Amino acid sequence: MKSVDPSPSVKSAKSVVPNVLDEYADAEAAALYDLQYSDWIDDLPFYEALARRGELASLELMAGTGRVALHLARNGHHVVAIDNAPAMFTRLEAQLDHETAQRVRIMDADVRNLDLAGEKFDLVYVALCSMELMHAPADQIATLRSVGKHLAPGGVFACEIRSLTAIDWSQEPSALRHEWTRTDPATGERVTKLHSATSAPARQTTLDTLIFDRLAADGAVRRRVLEVALRAYGRYEFELLLNAAGLRITNMYGAPDLSPYDDASDTLFVVAELA
Numbered sequence: 001m002k003s004v005d006p007s008p009s010v011k012s013a014k015s016v017v018p019n020v021l022d023e024y025a026d027a028e029a030a031a032l033y034d035l036q037y038s039d040w041i042d043d044l045p046f047y048e049a050l051a052r053r054g055e056l057a058s059l060e061l062m063a064g065t066g067r068v069a070l071h072l073a074r075n076g077h078h079v080v081a082i083d084n085a086p087a088m089f090t091r092l093e094a095q096l097d098h099e100t101a102q103r104v105r106i107m108d109a110d111v112r113n114l115d116l117a118g119e120k121f122d123l124v125y126v127a128l129c130s131m132e133l134m135h136a137p138a139d140q141i142a143t144l145r146s147v148g149k150h151l152a153p154g155g156v157f158a159c160e161i162r163s164l165t166a167i168d169w170s171q172e173p174s175a176l177r178h179e180w181t182r183t184d185p186a187t188g189e190r191v192t193k194l195h196s197a198t199s200a201p202a203r204q205t206t207l208d209t210l211i212f213d214r215l216a217a218d219g220a221v222r223r224r225v226l227e228v229a230l231r232a233y234g235r236y237e238f239e240l241l242l243n244a245a246g247l248r249i250t251n252m253y254g255a256p257d258l259s260p261y262d263d264a265s266d267t268l269f270v271v272a273e274l275a
């Protein structure tokens, strides 16, 4: 069985040697990220509805390549997008046009000690289970404190996490599964994604191994292997973490369509405010 990195945080320090297994390490990894997720749109109306509530801009932590931030900007909202992986936010930057560039401010910063010099927001959000990249409680609470520090009175924090019960806790690596074959719009090359998962239940951590085979026009295949370790949260654990950071839950949903969170829910969408 593949062991899950016991280190407290995926990005606790920036290494001088890039980790080629890191999902956000470089331009190719970021391009593969977009090939997987840029068409994921189910949660966009959820964040947009929350952004519409207030007058102030929204703050996205761990914004990545800007899937949600761009959507908000295209719909007239101002967003500050925070990420600390240049390969990821460079792709966001590249997608801005004259209009959206007026509405999106990108910042290279660590969300665990974010300080925007007193700037406050009506919406702070962390999309697509990105909070699960925080493995150590100290990092989780530090990130949630960054949230609280930047919430305006009456503002809300929104976040998606996986439902603990919906996760496969098998400890043996699952069979390598073909997930999809897609054309990379940037190169025209066919890319095939294979996926295997394993877990360390005692550490509430899952490890996904992602294998991408890129088929070039001359028939050569270039393989890239990426790994992502995600730290799952129990519902009450997440609530306590929020409380420890000075936040309290106002609403919980089982999906971005606001359906109730219940035994059948795969995800938990939390909305919180300053306590």
Ligand SMILES: C[S@@+](CC[C@H](N)C(=O)[O-])C[C@H]1O[C@@H](n2cnc3c(N)ncnc32)[C@H](O)[C@@H]1O
Residues within 6 Å of the ligand: 011, 024, 037, 061, 062, 063, 064, 065, 066, 067, 068, 082, 083, 084, 085, 088, 109, 110, 111, 112, 126, 127, 128, 129, 130, 133
């Ligand atoms: C799952 S991806 C982003 C997903 C994006 N929110 C979306 O909905 O498409 C997670 C992002 O978190 C960023 N990240 C991880 N740790 C971070 C940290 N400590 N500070 C800032 N960004 C971080 C990574 O660079 C990566 O771009």
